[in-house]
Amino acid sequence: MPLIALEGLTKRYRAGVTALDGLTLELEPGIIGLVGANGAGKSTMLKLLLGLLEPTAGSIKVLDMDVKTHGPQIREFVGYMPEHDCLPPEASATDFVGHMAQMSGLPRTAARERTAEVLRHVGLYEERYRAIGGYSTGMKQRVKLAQALVHDPRLLLLDEPTNGLDPAGRDEMLDLVRRTGTEFGIAVVLASHLLGEIERVCNYLVAIDNGRLLRAAALGTFTEHTGVLAVEVEEGRERLAGALTSNGLEVVEDGRLVLVALQGEGTYDVVRDAVVDLGLPLVRIEQRRHSLEDLFRDDPSPEAPEAPAA
Amino acid sequence: MTASNAPLRASGPGGSIYDLGYQGYSGPRLGRAYAVRALFAHTLRSAYGIGRGGRAKIIPFGLAALPLLIAVIGVGIAALAKQAGELGSIVEESSPIRYAAFSGLISTFVILFCAAQGPELLGRDQRYGVLPLYFSRALARVDYSLAKVAGMMVALLILIVLPYLVLFVGRVFVADSPVDGLAAELPSVPPLVAQSLLTAGVLGSLAMVVSAHTPRRAYATVGIIAALLIPSIVVAVLHEEAFGRVGDLLVLLSPTDVLDGLNAALFDTAAGSPVVVDIDLPGYAYLASAIVGTVLFVALTIRRFQRISA
16 A cells, blocks of 8 residues: 555646646655755645645545545544644643644543653653743744654654754754654655755655656665766866767766766776777776756756666 | 664663653544544633633633623622512612623623634634644644634623523522522523524624634734624614615624614513614514524635635
């Protein structure tokens, strides 16, 4: 049973803006990173999963239930941490999180116990009896995470959870998210525009850009070898490129590097022979790795054959 | 779903602290119906500032205490009248604190309660962005609206019924014997109940529909008072200017006049407002207006929260 199944999911806002455009995707439980630039459609996607927004077209299944027909049942088992402020300033963290637990269907006493447990877990202690209005940004983010976790959801949706945090707070928040996913067995979808955060925490990655699915795969496959050889020589770059081209290879010059499309094991020999024939001082030959940033690059520099399918 | 690895142990002279890690929740999840009931109870408590600190209680409790005071005075007058023998019947007749007049006597406090507490109940969640947290939980948007409106209506009902109850019980025991007292007072119960229910329905739903449409407390408060007072003034002016029968029918759009007319019809007495007396519409016209108005206000409140973006 997939955790989340999207079929042709499209969302257009009334102003004519297309936030999501025909997304089809199946996700298995894990810590899933949802990356994209601001405005790529990340928040829209989370809200569609919760039924906070109605899709323009397509269908959404979460925990094997249709969002359209089983909204409240799904949301009993989903926790959501919105991007923006969502806490009433004059309530205490204990009262507010306890109330939210009841709103998820937990009986009163269980709601209280879970509140104490989850606030301790996110690292709020004595201050949990004080009004939220007096909290620092970091403490507020913890309360937001606590209210999303209080009913022990099976799926946790986090929208930019490190927003506004200083580096230390960011580390702590990411650590909490990682532990939630690995130790507690709660599936997590983490939306962020910061690839570094995704890399640290997630094991699966969904990249969207302008409302379209760029790629969805295990995180490792994003950083695997590409089909491109980078050759660095101290001089004679043009001559080398010319020689390789005349040998029938696809070549792009990129700064001090000559990028060569890898066509098989033979390509290494051709490059080696060309360097020897021209008598060039060779610095290195290496197979390039993808970096996550490549995903969002407009012109993936080497016009190499597509990276091997994952 | 295992808890964290081995319990961390920190031994010291004071004892040991065990980090038991994250505990899942396997207890009951009572779902949507329970969440709605819990939100209703929370709204009712909030209407009286319960669970919201001392200062939040001053206005609602103050406004609830004053009608009670009037009822106690009413009982006192009844007791005095009985002691006074023959003169008593004159005192009793001329006492302004009678069932039929009571609705008018406490209407100011009821209106102030609406204007003060309605915006508290619906404005805060909009102002602080809490709605996404509600709508991503076990309840649906329509549940949120209905639980909030019902909470306000019941809060008003308490405000209205409690002094009636004091007056009723007081008068029963002031009588020669409680049996005689009951026999004398019981016929007033059906109109009391009807008037209380209709007042709570009309004013509660009106306070909520206005509060639903703005996150700003000041606007909502002014809006509620305006919605209650301005139609009454307009009707009075139009009646003076003799717009004829058609103009008079506008009285059915003035909530306070409708409740006044209803009260007069239920207790078979003259209305408090001379304009309502003069216009002299049948009771069922006021009843129809009260019911249509309540249904319309509730429907508009629901529509607002169906559409509001979260």
